[in-house]
Amino acid sequence: MRSRSAxxxxxxxxxxxxxxxxxxxxxxxxxxxxxxxxYALADGVQPLVDALHNTNVLHSLMLSFTLALIAxxxxxxxxxxxxxxxxxxxxxxxxxxxxxxxxPLAVSPVMTGLAFLLLFGRDGWFAPLLNAAGWKVTFAFxxxxxxxxxxxxxxxxxxxxxxLEELGTTEEEAAMTLGASPFATFWLVTLPNIRYGLGYGIxxxxxxxxxxxxxxxxxxxxxxxxxxxxxxxIYNALEERQDAAAYSMTLILVIASVxxxxxxxxxxxxxxxxV
Amino acid sequence: xxxxxSHLHKxxxxxxxxxxxxxxxxxxxxxxFLGPSGSGKSTILxxxxxxENADSGSVxxxxxxxxxxxxRARRIGFxxxxxxxxxxxxxxxxxxxxxxxxxxxxxxxASRVQDLLTLMxxxxxxxxxxxxxxxxxxxxxxxxxxxxxxxxxxxxDEPFGAVDAKTREExxxxxxxxxxxxxxxxxxxxxxxxxxxxxxxxxIVIHRGRVEQSGVPTEILxxxxxxxxxxxxxxxxxxxxxxxxxFCQVGALAVAAPGIPDGGxxxxxxxxxxxxxxxxDQGGMATVVRTVSLGDRVTVEAVIDGAVTILSQFxxxxxxxxxxxxxxxxxxxxxxxxxxxxxxxxxSSITPRLQAGACDSKxxxxxxxxxxE
Numbered sequence: 001m002r003s004r005s006a007x008x009x010x011x012x013x014x015x016x017x018x019x020x021x022x023x024x025x026x027x028x029x030x031x032x033x034x035x036x037x038x039y040a041l042a043d044g045v046q047p048l049v050d051a052l053h054n055t056n057v058l059h060s061l062m063l064s065f066t067l068a069l070i071a072x073x074x075x076x077x078x079x080x081x082x083x084x085x086x087x088x089x090x091x092x093x094x095x096x097x098x099x100x101x102x103x104p105l106a107v108s109p110v111m112t113g114l115a116f117l118l119l120f121g122r123d124g125w126f127a128p129l130l131n132a133a134g135w136k137v138t139f140a141f142x143x144x145x146x147x148x149x150x151x152x153x154x155x156x157x158x159x160x161x162x163x164l165e166e167l168g169t170t171e172e173e174a175a176m177t178l179g180a181s182p183f184a185t186f187w188l189v190t191l192p193n194i195r196y197g198l199g200y201g202i203x204x205x206x207x208x209x210x211x212x213x214x215x216x217x218x219x220x221x222x223x224x225x226x227x228x229x230x231x232x233x234i235y236n237a238l239e240e241r242q243d244a245a246a247y248s249m250t251l252i253l254v255i256a257s258v259x260x261x262x263x264x265x266x267x268x269x270x271x272x273x274x275v
Numbered sequence: 276x277x278x279x280x281s282h283l284h285k286x287x288x289x290x291x292x293x294x295x296x297x298x299x300x301x302x303x304x305x306x307x308f309l310g311p312s313g314s315g316k317s318t319i320l321x322x323x324x325x326x327e328n329a330d331s332g333s334v335x336x337x338x339x340x341x342x343x344x345x346x347r348a349r350r351i352g353f354x355x356x357x358x359x360x361x362x363x364x365x366x367x368x369x370x371x372x373x374x375x376x377x378x379x380x381x382x383x384x385a386s387r388v389q390d391l392l393t394l395m396x397x398x399x400x401x402x403x404x405x406x407x408x409x410x411x412x413x414x415x416x417x418x419x420x421x422x423x424x425x426x427x428x429x430x431x432d433e434p435f436g437a438v439d440a441k442t443r444e445e446x447x448x449x450x451x452x453x454x455x456x457x458x459x460x461x462x463x464x465x466x467x468x469x470x471x472x473x474x475x476x477x478x479i480v481i482h483r484g485r486v487e488q489s490g491v492p493t494e495i496l497x498x499x500x501x502x503x504x505x506x507x508x509x510x511x512x513x514x515x516x517x518x519x520x521x522f523c524q525v526g527a528l529a530v531a532a533p534g535i536p537d538g539g540x541x542x543x544x545x546x547x548x549x550x551x552x553x554x555x556d557q558g559g560m561a562t563v564v565r566t567v568s569l570g571d572r573v574t575v576e577a578v579i580d581g582a583v584t585i586l587s588q589f590x591x592x593x594x595x596x597x598x599x600x601x602x603x604x605x606x607x608x609x610x611x612x613x614x615x616x617x618x619x620x621x622x623s624s625i626t627p628r629l630q631a632g633a634c635d636s637k638x639x640x641x642x643x644x645x646x647x648e
Contacts, residue, residue, distance in 0.1 A: 170355050170357065170359035171359050171360075171361055171362070173326050173346070173353070173355070173359065174353065174355060174359040174360075174361070174420075175361075175372070175376070176325075176326070176345070176346040176347050177324055177325075177326070177346050177347070177349075177351060177352065177353040177421070178347070178352075178372050178373035178376060178420065178421075178423075178424060179347045179350075179373050179376050179377045179424055180347060180372070180376040181347065181376070184376045188361075188372070188376070189361055192361075192363045193362065193363060274362060274363070
């Protein structure tokens with residue numbers, strides 16, 4: 001238990017530092033978000049209600065949430081599997097693989113989109129194969145899925161990986177000596193122990209999936225009513241000077257972000273409680 | 276169930292953790308692996324449990340080879356150093372785990388859990404989580420959990436290392452009693468000689484991945500097989516000196532060394548309790564520097580003429596302490612000494628090698644560099 005003693009008096013240097021941090025956070029985070037809320041609600045909630053009746057808005061929202069859901073499930077499974085592989089096994093190439101996990105963080109999403117375009121595009125490497133099968137990847141739903149999966153890949157695997165490292169292996173060893181099969185050990189011991197790490201990773205993944213712009217723009221093309229996600233909708237709406245629609249959509253995303261933030265904070269606390 | 280290991284080898288990178296270890300634990304025995312940290316004793320235990328694979332060598336359980344059995348197929352209960360309780364399960368769920376994964380009915384689980392809670396003095400704690408227990412309680416839950424599936428063998432890795440001294444003392448007595456009631460073959464690892472000698476039937480001393488000596492406690496105390504055992508077991512004064520005319524000279528103190536050739540470099544190990552100090556105001560061979568009271572014992576530190584320190588320990592009310600106080604002259608009688616000829620000729624001077632602090636009752640230990648445990 002942390003004791004809740006009275007806050008200490010700060011020295012002058014500490015006061016200055018605090019002021020710098022607070023104003024930095026204010027300028028970079030709070031004021032922009034506040035501005036969006038103010039703009040979106042400047043004419044009351046009516047534009048927001050109107051926006052929610054607009055089929056394009058609804059379609060792009062649905063698309064974004066579908067992509068987030070796919071990313072969440074895929075990363076949940078692959079993240080746990082990958083993290084277990086990296087944390088619990090020693091094999092040739094492990095370090096390389098481990099470094100590779102961070103690649104999507106280092107590469108600009110626009111470049112990612114372009115790279116996939118080179119693979120799956122009209123004159124891409126896999127074009128003959130895709131044409132033969134009659135599949136369309138670029139400027140279609142599969143392209144959006146690929147782009148989203150790529151950019152969201154590191155989050156779950158990293159969070160689960162850190163949790164596994166912290167846990168160590170003794171509880172798993174204990175389960176084995178008590179007669180548990182590898183599956184029972186995973187299901188009854190490992191998974192419950194990593195659940196908050198996994199939850200945290202999944203929420204980060206969702207946030208990243210909802211917010212992705214560059215890769216889905218390049219690979220999906222932001223075709224209205226087809227491959228237009230929530231973020232690319234905002235971009236298109238601004239281009240077409242439909243400011244009200246853009247701000248309404250932004251506000252919806254802001255609400256989603258706040259909810260995600262609350263979820264992340266809760267996961268973090270639960271995790272702290274357990275350790 | 277008996278346990279036998281033969282010619283075990285295990286390396287971690289370039290560090291040799293287990294170096295050709297063979298040993299036997301008879302059915303129903305309570306055996307201690309005693310050694311300094313990093314000596315490889317925990318690794319041997321983990322190899323027996325199947326948690327670690329030996330590079331070579333074999334493990335036999337009841338004379339059947341167990342090398343390739345998965346830990347879960349060995350029916351060995353293991354108590355981990357830091358409990359390793361399942362943190363998201365209650366005490367009852369922890370204890371029932373082994374039965375649960377082995378497919379026992381709920382009723383069976385519940386009744387066994389209740390029996391063990393009673394046996395371990397844990398009644399009423401069923402629904403607590405590990406984080407809500409004291410160290411001693413956690414240790415007992417860990418034991419109950421290991422015992423629940425009725426293992427043939429119980430292995431305990433530094434079982435009482437992480438609890439306070441008083442709880443440790445209670446747990447030791449209690450482990451001994453438990454073993455006397457259940458007769459399950461048990462091995463526990465410890466670096467604490469008092470723990471090994473007070474709990475185990477047999478003690479196996481392990482050092483640098485090798486078995487130094489194996490025997491009942493009195494054998495190890497009275498007939499140390501190697502210099503390491505002599506140094507490690509019991510608090511001792513250790514001197515390196517040369518033999519001359521059948522005697523070894525430590526300052527003014529002459530120790531009989533029959534059969535040691537002249538000029539041979541030897542290590543003398545003299546236990547604190549193998550010494551007698553007599554006050555000798557007329558002459559003597561040493562001067563008392565100080566006396567330190569350690570509760571039931573008193574440590575006396577003296578300097579032998581020739582500037583070498585010697586330590587002895589006496590019971591607090593011992594008559595041997597009469598008149599012994601700082602500054603007085605004393606005569607020293609050595610009742611038992613162990614002499615180990617040295618192969619390496621390092622230095623010819625008399626080097627007092629008192630270890631582990633002047634008045635600590637802990638033994639002198641060569642600290643190994645690496646720790647595999």
